[in-house]
Amino acid sequence: MGRTSNADQRLMDAALYLLWGESYGSVTIDDICKRADVRKGSFYHFFGSKSDLAVRALDRMWVEYKPQLDEMFAPSIPPMERIRNTCNATFAMQVELHEKYGRVLGCVMCSLGSEIGNRDDAIRDKVRYLLDEVRSYWVTAIADAQDAGLVEAGDVTCKVRCVMAFSEGLVAQARLHNDLERISDLADRVGEHLLARQPVSAA
Amino acid sequence: MGRTSNADQRLMDAALYLLWGESYGSVTIDDICKRADVRKGSFYHFFGSKSDLAVRALDRMWVEYKPQLDEMFAPSIPPMERIRNTCNATFAMQVELHEKYGRVLGCVMCSLGSEIGNRDDAIRDKVRYLLDEVRSYWVTAIADAQDAGLVEAGDVTCKVRCVMAFSEGLVAQARLHNDLERISDLADRVGEHLLARQPVSAA
DNA sequence: ATGATACTTGACTAATCGGTCAACAATTAT
């Protein structure tokens, strides 16, 4: 009961839009309110701070994004194809964002995590949590690929950290150089990376 | 002639210190001035803006850092050893920074580039330029490694972009998770990455 | 010494920031 509202949703919409395009630090509460057409009093009715809003917006983004991951990483799909799927989806998403914003944006969670560092615990923890959720999909896929003999056996955790670091690094490069082409064959590059062997003569 | 000063150097010191620890957006001109013990009038005597200071500070940092790169990537050193050198130096630097700041910081240039995106042309161009300078060392090393049969032949530009993305990605992960151990064996991981083969049965 | 130059200082703006509040409006259970 009480008055109904979707101002909180509009605020999260605005926050996500702005956070994709700009840095966390350069987005002000006033900016978000203006874009959402919500007065600041209402902002503080729903959210305790910009950090609070960011965390809840990330949560909502995850709810919308997770089903796509479930589809891309469906166990019925051969493991290496799952990985190709998610790489191609990453590229496709960057193409979409490029059309919407006029430039290559990269990954919000990575950019946010990089910017926040350890200055805002709530955001840092949320970014860690979400990236870890994504990681779990990779872990299953890579483990399945190892079982199928498609990826060399060995510490799955390490392998997944590496392949995600590689993918995230390439996307970050694409953002810095505002160059979509750099990740157009992301799936191939990631596939090559996963075929790495142990050094023949280890020290 | 005229009054002498090292206020500009102190301002660059302060800016670099703060930029390593915090994000560009969260460091204010007042913060920098306070840390450098310089009044704002003097700030604007030497620098046109925070962006201007950042660019010149990065330039000075590069002047101090370049000799180390020259040493690590000396042509007299076998190519794969050059790469091990720079990976180990990266780790060692992160250990040092960890002791100084109390947490894992990652790479300023990458963090800065990620945060700035395309919002400040001068900083973006400087970061691009410096990362490209670093890249040139890798290009020579990888090309030499290919000549020696230590790395598979193929597009050097692509290979270097990939290996740098990988390394930068791992360092970014270490920062996000505030976990030095993740990059303690950076050299091994990078070595493995460079041993990747082309897929046996390409689609 | 003196004048030109280069740097410093502190006081000053105007704008913007995050955050608060009391009064008001819409919704619903009773």
Place this chain on the structure above:
DNA sequence: ATAATTGTTGACCGATTAGTCAAGTATCAT
């Protein structure tokens, strides 16, 4: 209807922000 609840509004606060400026100070060439 009305009371309780929930959301909205616009004015307001103090702090901080980037940036300016005139007056003062140190340094050096002559």
